[in-house]
Amino acid sequence: MIKVAIIGVGTVGQSVINILQKNSKIIKARAGKEIKVVKGVVKNLTKKRNVNIELTDNIDEVLNDKSIDIVVELMGGVEESFVVVKKALENNKAIVTANKALLAYHRYDLQKLANDLPIGYEASVAGGIPIINALKVGLSANHIVAIKGIMNGTCNYILTKMMNENVEYKDVLKEAQELGYAEADPTFDVGGFDAAHKLLILSSIAYGIDAKPEDILIEGIEDINQDDIEFAKEFGYSIKLLAIAKKYDNVVEQRVHPVLIKNTKMIAKVDGVMNSISIIGDCVGETMYYGPGAGGDATASAVISDLVAIVRAGRRKSPMFGFKNPVKLTDLKLVNKDEIESAYYLRMKTIDKPGVLAKIATILGNNNISIDAFLQKPILHDKQGATLLCSTHICKEKQIIAAIKEIENLQVIKDKVSMIRIDD
Amino acid sequence: MIKVAIIGVGTVGQSVINILQKNSKIIKARAGKEIKVVKGVVKNLTKKRNVNIELTDNIDEVLNDKSIDIVVELMGGVEESFVVVKKALENNKAIVTANKALLAYHRYDLQKLANDLPIGYEASVAGGIPIINALKVGLSANHIVAIKGIMNGTCNYILTKMMNENVEYKDVLKEAQELGYAEADPTFDVGGFDAAHKLLILSSIAYGIDAKPEDILIEGIEDINQDDIEFAKEFGYSIKLLAIAKKYDNVVEQRVHPVLIKNTKMIAKVDGVMNSISIIGDCVGETMYYGPGAGGDATASAVISDLVAIVRAGRRKSPMFGFKNPVKLTDLKLVNKDEIESAYYLRMKTIDKPGVLAKIATILGNNNISIDAFLQKPILHDKQGATLLCSTHICKEKQIIAAIKEIENLQVIKDKVSMIRIDD
Numbered sequence: 001m002i003k004v005a006i007i008g009v010g011t012v013g014q015s016v017i018n019i020l021q022k023n024s025k026i027i028k029a030r031a032g033k034e035i036k037v038v039k040g041v042v043k044n045l046t047k048k049r050n051v052n053i054e055l056t057d058n059i060d061e062v063l064n065d066k067s068i069d070i071v072v073e074l075m076g077g078v079e080e081s082f083v084v085v086k087k088a089l090e091n092n093k094a095i096v097t098a099n100k101a102l103l104a105y106h107r108y109d110l111q112k113l114a115n116d117l118p119i120g121y122e123a124s125v126a127g128g129i130p131i132i133n134a135l136k137v138g139l140s141a142n143h144i145v146a147i148k149g150i151m152n153g154t155c156n157y158i159l160t161k162m163m164n165e166n167v168e169y170k171d172v173l174k175e176a177q178e179l180g181y182a183e184a185d186p187t188f189d190v191g192g193f194d195a196a197h198k199l200l201i202l203s204s205i206a207y208g209i210d211a212k213p214e215d216i217l218i219e220g221i222e223d224i225n226q227d228d229i230e231f232a233k234e235f236g237y238s239i240k241l242l243a244i245a246k247k248y249d250n251v252v253e254q255r256v257h258p259v260l261i262k263n264t265k266m267i268a269k270v271d272g273v274m275n276s277i278s279i280i281g282d283c284v285g286e287t288m289y290y291g292p293g294a295g296g297d298a299t300a301s302a303v304i305s306d307l308v309a310i311v312r313a314g315r316r317k318s319p320m321f322g323f324k325n326p327v328k329l330t331d332l333k334l335v336n337k338d339e340i341e342s343a344y345y346l347r348m349k350t351i352d353k354p355g356v357l358a359k360i361a362t363i364l365g366n367n368n369i370s371i372d373a374f375l376q377k378p379i380l381h382d383k384q385g386a387t388l389l390c391s392t393h394i395c396k397e398k399q400i401i402a403a404i405k406e407i408e409n410l411q412v413i414k415d416k417v418s419m420i421r422i423d424d
Numbered sequence: 425m426i427k428v429a430i431i432g433v434g435t436v437g438q439s440v441i442n443i444l445q446k447n448s449k450i451i452k453a454r455a456g457k458e459i460k461v462v463k464g465v466v467k468n469l470t471k472k473r474n475v476n477i478e479l480t481d482n483i484d485e486v487l488n489d490k491s492i493d494i495v496v497e498l499m500g501g502v503e504e505s506f507v508v509v510k511k512a513l514e515n516n517k518a519i520v521t522a523n524k525a526l527l528a529y530h531r532y533d534l535q536k537l538a539n540d541l542p543i544g545y546e547a548s549v550a551g552g553i554p555i556i557n558a559l560k561v562g563l564s565a566n567h568i569v570a571i572k573g574i575m576n577g578t579c580n581y582i583l584t585k586m587m588n589e590n591v592e593y594k595d596v597l598k599e600a601q602e603l604g605y606a607e608a609d610p611t612f613d614v615g616g617f618d619a620a621h622k623l624l625i626l627s628s629i630a631y632g633i634d635a636k637p638e639d640i641l642i643e644g645i646e647d648i649n650q651d652d653i654e655f656a657k658e659f660g661y662s663i664k665l666l667a668i669a670k671k672y673d674n675v676v677e678q679r680v681h682p683v684l685i686k687n688t689k690m691i692a693k694v695d696g697v698m699n700s701i702s703i704i705g706d707c708v709g710e711t712m713y714y715g716p717g718a719g720g721d722a723t724a725s726a727v728i729s730d731l732v733a734i735v736r737a738g739r740r741k742s743p744m745f746g747f748k749n750p751v752k753l754t755d756l757k758l759v760n761k762d763e764i765e766s767a768y769y770l771r772m773k774t775i776d777k778p779g780v781l782a783k784i785a786t787i788l789g790n791n792n793i794s795i796d797a798f799l800q801k802p803i804l805h806d807k808q809g810a811t812l813l814c815s816t817h818i819c820k821e822k823q824i825i826a827a828i829k830e831i832e833n834l835q836v837i838k839d840k841v842s843m844i845r846i847d848d
Contacts, residue, residue, distance in 0.1 A: 032748030128708035130562020138554020141728030284552035284725035287715030301708035304565030324456030
């Protein structure tokens with residue numbers, strides 16, 4: 001029997017405990033041994049929990065218990081959980097974690113500390129979708145050309161509703177909060193940070209790049225409005241918050257932001273709270289993985305798959321990021337944010353005067369940016385106002401930023417210019 | 425260095441050899457050792473092949489060479505390849521195979537023969553999609569409730585064309601043959617047999633069931649016509665050839681046939697030659713896997729992923745169907761074909777006389793089958809004829825078969841009744 005302790009017995013922890021009991025027979029047949037959660041560590045012992053195992057608020061009872069083989073870390077947070085996992089590794093325990101924030105900051109520290117101990121983290125990205133395993137094992141023959149993922153269900157729920165029901169961001173957010181799809185403070189999700197953490201983890205498997213959240217471009221969905229949705233519909237796009245990593249020669253881009261993406265692409269068809277990740281490999285072409293990115297049972301499914309894999313392998317270490325020899329493979333470097341190339345969509349509120357369009361077109365032209373599509377509409381309740389929506393051909397981030405600055409300085413422009421990148 | 429021999433150097437074999445050379449650096453970093461194909465076995469040495477390795481037409485050169493660690497079987501066929509793989513296992517070689525027909529008939533024989541040797545077969549189902557690995561490892565916490573897959577690109581290409589361009593089956597098949605998407609004799613693909621082989625392999629991982637192709641319901645797409653497509657469009661369906669396995673209590677259904685499936689389902693959105701497999705687990709809910717189901721490089725990506733996994737693990741055996749203890753888990757039995765439940769769609773060519781509809785409705789009613797939707801249209805160039813299209817609520821296969829038999833015996837029915845199952 002393999003003894004497991006869980007640190008943090010919230011929604012996911014309770015699901016892990018209950019599924020290990022409910023499906024014990026098939027899990028034992030797959031793992032080769034019984035896997036039993038013998039203790040749960042919680043902060044507040046008086047809180048009611050739907051589990052029938054021993055609970056303690058003393059973490060050392062677990063960390064110092066030599067009979068415990070595997071520690072499942074579900075406490076969340078970054079530094080506190082790092083200290084706990086570090087100590088568990090020092091005490092010769094294998095680790096399974098669902099903690100994407102911990103991994104976004106400390107994944108290479110953990111890799112070093114692990115020595116011969118396995119660390120499973122399937123649950124840290126896209127909940128129940130076995131994407132870590134697909135990338136680490138299934139696509140190991142490939143140079144990864146690109147990763148494009150809908151990795152945050154809250155954002156996808158909000159954007160889907162805005163698209164299908166013509167409602168504004170604020171109203172959908174409120175509804176999502178009432179339904180439990182968004183937190184009271186939604187910044188971590190709607191600001192793109194959650195997706196960024198997940199992207200950094202996947203990029204370590206694909207590219208071995210040790211970047212932190214602050215090193216990459218992260219933009220959220222807060223500024224998207226029904227003008228953008230209208231433009232998207234008019235020109236055959238969906239709007240999705242995508243986490244994107246791309247390799248060109250010896251550089252890698254990593255970025256999270258809303259994207260206008262052609263409706264014909266499979267990932268554009270993924271609606272609601274679901275997650276989906278498209279991976280392009282140089283041999284395999286495009287493969288895509290779809291499923292629930294959150295929820296207790298779905299995330300527990302991933303946690304338990306790590307437990308089974310560790311038990312099957314007799315705790316032998318599987319290389320954390322899929323590199324048996326974690327050498328510097330190539331001189332892959334993170335691209336400077338300014339150098340990222342994309343096509344862009346711009347939304348501008350203007351005073352409706354002759355010559356406005358010419359002024360904007362001149363600025364874009366002077367910055368070597370060519371226009372692809374254009375839509376002008378009057379602003380309701382404002383006889384002098386108009387909204388100009390336009391998309392550009394591909395240019396560099398620094399070009400569009402310079403152009404936007406110049407446009408915002410025009411006297412005919414009434415507000416900040418909104419920009420959304422367009423998927424190639 | 426790990427020495428590999430490839431038996432059968434066709435499209436996939438050549439891709440395996442070339443990708444192992446082209447991506448040698450990253451594959452070595454992931455596997456921990458260099459993986460080198462040292463010999464290829466071919467039937468015809470005079471045929472030109474795009475590889476720079478030693479070729480032989482003497483298979484014993486490979487089977488008796490003790491320096492060869494892994495044999496990649498890409499020769500195809502059933503009995504001949506079984507003899508070869510058996511001998512390779514006896515000579516202590518690990519196996520990687522892309523041969524779904526071999527596995528459809530001999531997978532449990534191979535499991536027995538393997539002893540402590542690993543057998544990789546990721547490439548045998550859905551080409552480049554790492555679906556074997558997802559099911560074996562990623563979903564190991566789950567009882568698999570259902571598998572529903574588009575596992576044959578030829579059929580999906582034909583059905584997509586029929587749907588989007590209003591062309592008849594025969595014309596699209598001809599075009600597919602010209603493009604190389606269909607064989608000169610297309611029966612194996614369009615008859616559903618290829619998809620059935622793949623389904624049997626996945627079902628062994630999900631359920632441990634040892635069924636042969638002749639034990640399960642297999643129907644092809646040959647009878648689908650534009651009347652069916654029109655009905656599908658009218659009521660919001662796509663038509664797909666699905667391979668389906670479902671578990672109810674202690675029984676499992678396995679079947680391959682065309683299905684009317686609601687357009688809102690993700691798998692209904694998969695078009696063209698692409699493959700996609702939806703797996704429903706009791707914890708995780710629905711996950712879906714999408715990608716190229718064929719092609720040299722995509723299939724080679726899967727073959728090489730098996731090689732890397734075997735080398736990483738130091739040739740330690742990974743349980744072939746994911747069961748470390750291959751015991752009888754439950755008393756899972758294959759459902760009798762007659763007992764399968766579904767909703768159905770029927771197409772009937774009738775003489776357009778008063779009372780026809782009443783006769784048909786009476787027969788359905790007498791068999792306890794209730795009608796869901798109905799469409800009647802005149803037959804062009806036949807003033808007396810009409811086509812009746814109807815869908816039913818859920819009933820048993822034996823009920824619908826009995827009803828169809830009675831309907832076909834009516835004098836007002838001019839032709840065989842066509843039936844397509846409807847996805848729930």
